[in-house]
Amino acid sequence: MSSLPTFQTAAIIKSANVSADDIVIDHKFDLPQLNEDDILVRNQYAGVNPLDCKVRQYGFYINSYPTILGVDFSGIVVATGSKVTKFKIGDSVCGCNMTHIRGTYSQYVVCSESQAALNPESISHQVAASCPVTFLTAFQCFLRHPSSKSGQKDSLRGKQVLIIGGSGGVGMSGILLAKNYFNAEKIVTISSAKNADFVRKLGADQVLDYTKGKEYLTHELESLKGTFDIVLDFVGSYQEYYSIELLKQDEESQFVTIVHTPQGISGKVFGSERAKNLYAERDGDQLAVILKWLSESGLWKDIPIHILSLDQASQAQKMSESNRTVGKIILQIP
Template sequence: MRAVGLKRYLPIEHEESFLDVELEKPKPVGRDLLVKVMAVSVNPVDTKQRAPKDDVEEEPRVLGWDASGIVEAVGEDCIDFRVGDEVYYAGSITRSGSYSEYQLVDERIVGQKPRTLDFAKAAALPLTTITAWEGLFERLAIDPAQREQNKDKHLLIIGGAGGVGSIAIQLAKWAGLKVTATASREETSTWVRKLGADAVVNHHHSLEEQLSEEVDYIFCLSNTDQHWDAMATIIKPQGKICSIVENKDPLDLNVLKSKSATFVWEFMFTRAMYETSDMRKQQELLNQVSHLIEEGHLQTTLTETLHPIEAKTIKQAHQMVESGSMIGKVVVDGF
């Protein structure tokens, strides 16, 4: 099968940062699905995994953790999917990725693709949707069923125009919250307002000075170190902070003590990486999101589409993500 892989970890501009390769088509066993990949999305985790280092792979390594496609075959223990089903998923960081014609993925982290979306629009969603859903409704413990009570709750999303922020704004508004999102450019401010943000502040300026009140929840999607002190100041007593961005410097948790405030990490690969007992929750949430999209409550966050899936276009997509100026998501579709 055709795939896009790497053997060395090189700057994206290097001619061998990605290679077009031929690999053996895998066979599903157990609860694995063999999916014929129709479209893939590129996320910051892809660029971090490819970041330059001295490691050399004996066999080409295939990256990619967002895909949509068609079930080609199923393992003997599969119970949720059949051959021909259209699916979308984010896969596991411990397994071979989605930059390939066919991919194996555990059915417990796979959802039924929204019927109203094509493969490219669907591929833009899984990783960011799982991250946003888990961050809001599990780590921050916001109950989306309590929409009336949530109207009195205020959420700050730091980094609102990126992939996770773009879906988090929509999910938070569906759950009834007041949402303030950060954006620093006119086009990103317009984008987050279009998605439903009630207010916009600039994360390059003092958040404390721009916000008129403390907030109940903070979802940090950009530079935890930079915003740590500000978050500690603007979180309400007994409020909750969740971040998806690893810190470089030690975080002083003492600044949260007097407020009895909560800080928690969100890493959407945790369930698949450790095969947790509740791993199937990712399938369930992806299926629920499919229904929300089909009912018009949510929209895809796709903003750029490249074609076809090959080393050249994967390189281009990585360059776009690494630029730090992406709005929404970039997808590469079709072999």
């Protein structure tokens, strides 16, 4: 630790309930403290996620201010805690430090070794920083179905999947996983016409264009009654359609949402009483499985990445909040 600088450059906020314009670039922010089961990483890129915006707005997971934003990162290990066994200095790693927000919009990141994974040689830091939150969230949604709860490849063979919001980060990851990892038979997604070609390229078999209006979408969803083994909601704007019984009438079909409303989910949703909110876990072992699969399949090439500088952290969060950016946003760390 003695060869490390005393200060670092980081994008911070000084209180909760602030706008993206209130993000400050601090060139003399203290380096994070290293616990015995932590790794310290010289960060190369930080992922930008909708979660980061909610942390800024509502103070989720924050213990004190000022604080560094961000949870996704990719970089090089420069120090390890006394009980770390999985990583060594010089390793190229990525991860998601979500137990409590410890910040990744910064030159140095501290992360529990259990929440990090080695980067395969074919996966760049740009791609690696794009993956943790989105792919782990989508992966764990699929684990809620009994057929795929073990996380094995091809475990959704013959199953049909509806993904609400296919062009965002989690939706994109969900389509890639459903088609190419879990090997679902059919994938339907709700997206816009302008993103239809993109989600089809990812693996969607049918695209429902929500911009055509409520009457169109109601008709299309009614025609799909009793079709799906699993419905994943990555948007949260479709409660008015919850009464349509889209799920198969069996004991296994599942509805999973990552959108957490104050009232939560109750009663039948899309015809299933097995409706769940997902609070994704930051699992380094699962992340390693995903990275290995992306590397071997070459599917990482299908992930559109928008690279901004750390100085543009405010702009990056505005892009994320707009819900109009297809693919992933990352920050290059100086």
